[in-house]
Amino acid sequence: MQNQESIKLISKQESQEIKNKFPLVDRILKQPGIRLGIPKKGLFKDTWRSLRENFIYDLRSEIPIVKDEDRRLSFSFGDFGGELMLDRQRDILEGLNRGVIDLAVIGEDEYWEARVGGMMLEQLDGTLGFGSCRMCLEVREGSSNKLQDIRASLITGKLVTGYPSLARCLHPN
Amino acid sequence: MPAVFIQTKFGLWLDREQIIVKEGSVELGLWQYPDLVAAVDIVNTGDTARINKVQIIEPELINFAGAVWVRRINGI
Numbered sequence: 001m002q003n004q005e006s007i008k009l010i011s012k013q014e015s016q017e018i019k020n021k022f023p024l025v026d027r028i029l030k031q032p033g034i035r036l037g038i039p040k041k042g043l044f045k046d047t048w049r050s051l052r053e054n055f056i057y058d059l060r061s062e063i064p065i066v067k068d069e070d071r072r073l074s075f076s077f078g079d080f081g082g083e084l085m086l087d088r089q090r091d092i093l094e095g096l097n098r099g100v101i102d103l104a105v106i107g108e109d110e111y112w113e114a115r116v117g118g119m120m121l122e123q124l125d126g127t128l129g130f131g132s133c134r135m136c137l138e139v140r141e142g143s144s145n146k147l148q149d150i151r152a153s154l155i156t157g158k159l160v161t162g163y164p165s166l167a168r169c170l171h172p173n
Numbered sequence: 174m175p176a177v178f179i180q181t182k183f184g185l186w187l188d189r190e191q192i193i194v195k196e197g198s199v200e201l202g203l204w205q206y207p208d209l210v211a212a213v214d215i216v217n218t219g220d221t222a223r224i225n226k227v228q229i230i231e232p233e234l235i236n237f238a239g240a241v242w243v244r245r246i247n248g249i
Contacts, residue, residue: 024242034249096244097245099245102244105242121246122244126241132237132239134215134234134235134236135234135235138229139210141227157191157210160195160202160214161194
């Protein structure tokens, strides 16, 4: 019994620490009719767990299975008509930009690509603690890995990326 | 060098004609099209399948901390 009580106390403390770390998000999530977007692939499972454990306690515990590749899924939450939408990250960013989504969880890579590309977005509070990644320069296996060779190849060849805005602004230093 | 060109961190000179935007599997694009020389893309932590298909020349152009909360500027 003592053990259970101490576990409960730690859990409450951790929950309060999370709230302290995200004061703006915590306040916004309580606004009536809030429209929240989260990724339906990639970051989805961690985001769902984090939302349920730290932000929206009435979300159902089981993680919904997202089968349809194209259809946007939505759930209601909270006592004030909140709506939770699952969509592709770039569609969520477009939704934020057009004002049909109020708040979203997005990978920092996609956030900066959108910011550098001109979308008027801002990050709130800290990072959620999952989904870290790196942007790399890659070439085919077996081809030269010397920068001068890659540079020479690009006089006639092309560079491929899913992040054109960030790729263009990687200045020295 | 024309003003529209941009020097990247890794010393490549790029303009709009030299950058192809490809959604999905960028490394497959590298293998499919001979005129694609290099890729700038994301590698997720623990993602080893794609690392086997390409050589990573510069592993940390940018480090991203992870998922973040985002809203429109002056939004709700």
